[in-house]
Amino acid sequence: MGQRTSRPQTASAEETAARRAETQHQKWLREQRELVTQTMRFSQVDRPCPKCKKMQRAEEFETHLVCCLTKPALEFNTDVLEVDQGECIICYEDLLSQQVIARLPCLCIFHEHCLKDWFKVREECPSHPSSDD
Numbered sequence: 157m158g159q160r161t162s163r164p165q166t167a168s169a170e171e172t173a174a175r176r177a178e179t180q181h182q183k184w185l186r187e188q189r190e191l192v193t194q195t196m197r198f199s200q201v202d203r204p205c206p207k208c209k210k211m212q213r214a215e216e217f218e219t220h221l222v223c224c225l226t227k228p229a230l231e232f233n234t235d236v237l238e239v240d241q242g243e244c245i246i247c248y249e250d251l252l253s254q255q256v257i258a259r260l261p262c263l264c265i266f267h268e269h270c271l272k273d274w275f276k277v278r279e280e281c282p283s284h285p286s287s288d289d
């Protein structure tokens with residue numbers, strides 16, 4: 157089959173986008189590295205991880221932090237309740253019909269805004285904290 161070779165100019169836009177994406181990734185990596193370095197200056201003693209708030213031993217702190225920062229966030233689905241459910245254990249108020257809720261993989265449900273606030277502090281189910289020690 158007679159194939160026509162496309163002009164090199166068409167590829168350049170994609171190349172620029174790829175390079176920009178790479179630069180953003182590099183920026184992200186550098187930020188993570190700076191965070192680790194900053195944290196290390198104060199890490200001669202056992203202290204909690206700034207991400208998951210779990211206590212880490214000084215010599216394991218850096219390794220843990222790198223793992224913790226690169227770990228994907230816990231995902232949840234949002235839904236609108238059709239019937240009233242029990243208490244939201246974050247705010248202690250009832251989950252009522254027509255409210256927007258967030259459902260975690262463990263099937264626990266909370267008000268969406270409650271779970272989002274919770275995730276700012278720790279990204280795990282309030283009822284099912286992970287224990288990875």
Ligand SMILES: [Zn+2]
Nearest residue numbers: 205207208224
């Ligand atoms: Zn952590």
Ligand SMILES: [Zn+2]
Nearest residue numbers: 244247267270
């Ligand atoms: Zn709530």
Ligand SMILES: [Zn+2]
Nearest residue numbers: 262264281284
């Ligand atoms: Zn749960």
